[in-house]
Amino acid sequence: MVTKAFSVSFADITNSVSFRFASKPPTASPRPCVFSLTCSAVFLLGSIWNAKSFGASGTQVGEVVFNTSLTGYQEILTDPSYAGQFLLMTNPHIGNTGVNFDDEESRQCFLAGLVIRSLSISTSNWRCVKALGDYLAERNIMGIYDVDTRAITRRLRQDGSLIGVLSTDNSKTEQELLQMAQSWDIVGVDLISGVSCMTPHEWVDKTEDEWEFRPNKGPAGEPFHVVAYDFGIKHNILRRLASYGCKITVVPSTWPASETLKIKPDGVIFSNGPGDPSAVPYAVETVKNIIGKVPVFGICMGHQLLGRALGGKTFKMKFGHHGGNHPVRNLRTGHVEISAQNHNYAVDPTTLPNEVEVTHINLNDGSCAGLAFPSQRVMSLQYHPEASPGPHDSDYAFREFVQLMMRDRKKANKSLKLVAVQALDA
Numbered sequence: 001m002v003t004k005a006f007s008v009s010f011a012d013i014t015n016s017v018s019f020r021f022a023s024k025p026p027t028a029s030p031r032p033c034v035f036s037l038t039c040s041a042v043f044l045l046g047s048i049w050n051a052k053s054f055g056a057s058g059t060q061v062g063e064v065v066f067n068t069s070l071t072g073y074q075e076i077l078t079d080p081s082y083a084g085q086f087l088l089m090t091n092p093h094i095g096n097t098g099v100n101f102d103d104e105e106s107r108q109c110f111l112a113g114l115v116i117r118s119l120s121i122s123t124s125n126w127r128c129v130k131a132l133g134d135y136l137a138e139r140n141i142m143g144i145y146d147v148d149t150r151a152i153t154r155r156l157r158q159d160g161s162l163i164g165v166l167s168t169d170n171s172k173t174e175q176e177l178l179q180m181a182q183s184w185d186i187v188g189v190d191l192i193s194g195v196s197c198m199t200p201h202e203w204v205d206k207t208e209d210e211w212e213f214r215p216n217k218g219p220a221g222e223p224f225h226v227v228a229y230d231f232g233i234k235h236n237i238l239r240r241l242a243s244y245g246c247k248i249t250v251v252p253s254t255w256p257a258s259e260t261l262k263i264k265p266d267g268v269i270f271s272n273g274p275g276d277p278s279a280v281p282y283a284v285e286t287v288k289n290i291i292g293k294v295p296v297f298g299i300c301m302g303h304q305l306l307g308r309a310l311g312g313k314t315f316k317m318k319f320g321h322h323g324g325n326h327p328v329r330n331l332r333t334g335h336v337e338i339s340a341q342n343h344n345y346a347v348d349p350t351t352l353p354n355e356v357e358v359t360h361i362n363l364n365d366g367s368c369a370g371l372a373f374p375s376q377r378v379m380s381l382q383y384h385p386e387a388s389p390g391p392h393d394s395d396y397a398f399r400e401f402v403q404l405m406m407r408d409r410k411k412a413n414k415s416l417k418l419v420a421v422q423a424l425d426a
């Protein structure tokens with residue numbers, strides 16, 4: 001039984017708040033940690049939160065975002081779209097199920113660090129192989145706990161995304177930390193190249209039978225060959241595609257469109273990925289060169305790149321959407337889906353050509369959550385139909401993508417037959 005003695009000191013001087021907690025540490029002795037937030041060079045007043053450190057030590061700068069998911073912290077930690085960001089979980093209790101072998105969404109953790117209210121003092125789960133703190137330390141990811149995540153979330157909601165610094169280095173002054181935050185930026189930076197795979201490879205794993213949630217036979221006949229552009233792709237996108245009967249070749253973010261078209265895939269996926277879509281014009285160019293040639297499906301970053309490739313603009317949202325409970329309306333069916341989301345940028349639908357249809361909207365703020373350009377066999381979602389973690393409401397999007405490819409194949413077979421008949425006639 002652990003008793004938690006805490007004292008709170010609250011000092012509010014020109015927008016700066018400081019909390020101090022003393023509690024029995026859940027792991028080894030806690031190291032002091034300064035977590036400072038500053039909103040930009042324009043807003044020069046920062047806030048300093050003292051917390052306890054777990055995972056790796058050091059000094060790290062990044063953008064702070066909050067995620068409202070109640071479950072799935074390991075899948076969130078391994079989502080490459082968090083590269084360059086501190087992930088603050090609003091769920092106050094994290095670490096209680098440890099980490100396991102199955103919930104990895106990529107080959108490593110790319111995020112800048114983890115910010116939580118309370119780190120579980122023990123782990124208990126039949127799949128657990130390691131405690132969260134040890135897992136993060138091995139991956140050189142900093143974490144802090146015993147910090148008022150609610151106060152920081154309110155600050156982020158009020159001021160928008162902020163740059164923060166985590167430091168366990170006592171020799172650094174608060175002024176130095178604030179200076180670090182003020183001289184760092186995430187906008188306009190290509191973060192995709194740091195998370196993408198280096199060489200093309202095949203992907204075969206499906207969702208395992210014990211986790212499969214729909215009777216899933218996949219289409220009859222030759223499997224559809226999908227090329228998946230890895231802008232930081234989550235493994236569950238690949239597993240869901242495989243479960244829908246696709247044969248998948250994963251290619252790096254810089255893989256030329258001409259090479260992709262050379263292997264005549266049935267379809268192309270543009271994946272999720274970190275950072276600013278306007279900072280990766282080479283990827284937009286690739287998307288442009290593939291649109292109209294084969295059916296394409298863009299997810300999150302992939303959706304934003306499609307938006308730009310179709311002539312639209314993207315913009316940075318105030319604090320984005322990160323969580324497993326975002327309501328989205330499918331404007332074609334009228335159905336509401338509860339979706340998993342993780343993005344700071346969005347497509348401005350008013351900048352798109354008239355032929356492009358907005359298929360989904362986020363019901364929290366009316367932002368564009370899905371697009372289609374039927375004549376070009378283009379579909380895209382701003383959120384995550386693969387969930388992991390999150391609800392499965394939007395899984396049907398993979399079926400729709402397979403149907404797009406199916407229609408293409410039927411058309412091609414028809415025209416093949418026509419050519420064959422003409423050849424017979426000749």
Ligand SMILES: NC(=O)CC[C@H](N)C(=O)O
Nearest residue numbers: 272273275300301344345
């Ligand atoms: N999940 C993602 O693909 C994130 C998309 C993009 N990097 C954003 O933050 O908006």
